[in-house]
Amino acid sequence: MSNSEIFYGEVLGTAVLILLGAGVVAGVVLKKSKAFGAGWVAITFGWGIAVLAGVYVSTEISGAHLNPAVTLGIMIVHGGWSQFWVYILGQFTGAMLGAIGVWIGYYGHFHAHLTDREEEGGSRTPGVRAYDEPRPTRERRAATRGEPGPVLGIFSTAPEIRVYWQNVATEILGTFVLVSVVLATGVNDALQxxxxxxxxxxxxxxxxxxxxxxxxxxxxxxxRDLGPRIVHALLPLPNKGGSDWSYSWVPVVGPMLGGAAAAGIHQLVF
Known part of the structure; x- marks a missing residue:
């Protein structure tokens, strides 16, 4: 595969992955969505299907790594380091494009959710659109202080309990399982x-x-995490709050360590 094939294939596959994955989160989280409140099971199934779609649209083009931790694990085991950064650049570009696609697809819903006074116990003025209404007090505080905003979870992850060593360990464990399965069942000699x-x-x-x-x-x-987090920081969303940069290193470092560990164990076992 040429560098251009790898780049464009990873852009396409990762964009589809994030469009569908972050899209299902938006559908569940945003109040005016028909899927509002569907819950965690809907989100996990949505992400699984997003991975399947992302892989199938790109595997014949780039090999469908779609994940720097997967690329790292594959290259530790199979080599191909000269194209490592081509994969990474394609993945981050695709992730950002996919996040922008979610913003476009749910544009009105984002504005309605972020400016809806009903969340604060207020009521709408008849004939006035939700995105024209005054800013709710709680969201004003979050935006002013730079705290994580009410829709950040659509774009990136955050822990329920912020204990950094545990959060890193959880990401290592999850990625270890993922990359172990990729290496054991899913990669051919062309790194596809x-x-x-x-x-x-x-x-x-x-x-x-x-x-x-x-x-x-x-x-x-x-x-999947850092690309959309950057998009969240850049998008002109009202009352969106901060992008939680103090946590942003965890879903980067943890998965990369998990991918490397999976590759090391794979080499020892196989």
Whole structure:
């Protein structure tokens, strides 16, 4: 595969991954969505399907790594380091484009959610659109102080209990499982995730979400978290609050360590 094929394939696959994955979170979180309140099971199934779609649209082009931790694990085992940064650049570019796609798809819903006075116990003025209304007090405080805003979870992850060593460990464990499955079942000699491998990886992501996703939201992919977090910081969303940069290193460092550990164990075992 050429560098251009790898780049464009990873952009396409990761964009589809984030569009569908972050999209299901937006559908569940945003109050005016028809899927509002569907819950954690809907989110985990949505992310599993997002992985499946991302893999299938890109595996014949770039190999469908779609994740820097997966790329790291594959290259530790199989080599190909000269193209490492091409994969990484494509993945982060695709993740940001996918996040922008979610913003476009739910544009009105973001504004309605972030400016809805009903959340504060108020009422709407008849005939006035939600996104024209005054800013709710709680969201004003979050935006002023730079605290994580009410829709940040659509774009990136955050822990339910902020204990950094535990949060890193959770991300290491989840990514270790993911990359172990990729290496054991899903990669051919051309460093491509195979068709059956893509299905198994998608089911594994579903399983990780259901079993290990509760503590941190299971980023298990640095591009999936950091790319959309940057988009959140840049988007002109009202009352969006901060992007939680103090936590942003965890879903980068944890998955990369997990991917490297999985590759090391794979080499010892196989």
């Amino acid at each position: 995730v195979t068709a059956i491998g893509g299905l198994l990886v998608a089911l594994t992501v579903l399983g990780i979400g259901l079993s290990l996703g509760g503590p941190t939201g299971y980023a298990i992919n640095p591009a």
